[in-house]
Amino acid sequence: MNGRAIGAGLLTTAALVALGALPAAAAETLPSAPTPEQAASAPQTLDTLSRFFARDGALARSAAAPRVEGGSVPVRILSPDFVAGKAGAPVARVEFRASRAVASDGQKASLWTVKQPGGWQVVNIATGDDEIRYAEQGGRVLPGGLVFREPQIDAWYVQKGAKVLPLDEDAVRAVGKNGTSLAAYRSRVAEAYGDKLPGSAYAKKGAAGGYAPQAAEAAAPAAAGAAAREEPAVTVASTAAGAGAVLALTLAGTAAIRRRRAAREA
Template sequence: MRFTAKVAAGAAIGGTVLMGGTAAMASGPSSDEAAAAKAAAAPAAQQKLGRFFVHLDQHNRGQLTNQGVSKAAAQAKAPKLQGHVQRVYSLNPAFVKGGQDAPVATFAYMAVGATSASGQRATMWLTGSGASWTVMNIISGTAEAVYPAKAQGGTVFTEPQIHAWYRLKDGRVTALNDTAASSVGKSGVTVAAYRRLVHTRYADKLPGTAYQRSGKLGGYSPATGVSDPAPDRGPAPALLALGAGGAVTAAGVVLVRRRRQGSY
């Protein structure tokens, strides 16, 4: 079961894992990675990481995670960034709608992995442009930093509503984790077939639909496009917030315990 708990003062990031095309920025020059990496390594960002790891300990002990964290406790976690900053692409609402010329996925945010002195793993998400990048979220696990590095000449993207990761290459969408394999099979599908699949899943859940107006925020267990159905892993976010540009503007830090899958 997936759940989110606010661990910092201020508003939590509404629907962070639901982001899609219009919540994402246009892909920028490679200098953006360097600027994002600099922002992630800044003392303020490292302090946020340290506080996150302390809150993660509290959560694992069943304690409340809204209590303050001293500077010394955060520094004791000695957070370190791991690997390079990666671009994260997410399923595009325009593609879901059926647009023939719409890209399958659009750039959503930068991500970089991190570890603590006690071996915890997390991923920092950054948003911005040019020389101005800021930490918008920190989550447990490293999927968002690990999977994008597997592009191998293609584009890696996520279908966050079912926690699936895919590679788009040579006109085919292939799976990078178990959930994606349950979605498109071990050999993958054509772009056209994937468009039909996600249109069936989400077209009635985009902004402006009755689903959105009903206020539903989750409970989606997808029908898959392959013969063996995906196991029911519990409620997952629906496509409700795809296209909701305000989803990435808050500055809170959110702790996310995710269902384990693939090779995090």
């Protein structure tokens, strides 16, 4: 998957500022709404989208005319309970919902919404529509399947019953073009991340959350393109939502992976 730009116009609660994901001057709290769809299509959200789509100067803010297409989709992330082998644990759990936004020139963005005490709130905008696109693709590849993401390697899959199929090139590299069994997938992620779960020595050292293959070596080559293309990790959305600690093994490493790819592909 290609690198994605940060939701620069962005969005969110004080938690984002506290986490360093967004400069305080740029922070903007968008209104809460009864449903994710209403939050995504609120006038203030659309105004923020206009600025987002015009951020590089390719489109005038007044000409952006953003619209939200279709409903929101649940975005699922590899579950630490599944990695740990907890009986009955699903392979992934819902972290937020995403809606597709489109500008007049065809640019697309993904609006991330989370449940707050006062209702649903948009907490991030990311370039592209990966979350919605892979949900749609998964529905075609394996109807009725559960689409999820393994953020440590930025891979998307669809799972149904005992079958796990890849949806992108990263997943193909991990499980092969024909996919794998759920049991074999569990064995793979347990081996890769089992010693990095919450409560592990790895986590207690403060490393968990930043785990990613070759994360250390990725930092240097990514530096040149990071400022323009960095995307906040999903932990940001979850923390802002007050949802508690999102898998310690997961998400903060995602931005490093995307920065590395962005630098490589530039």
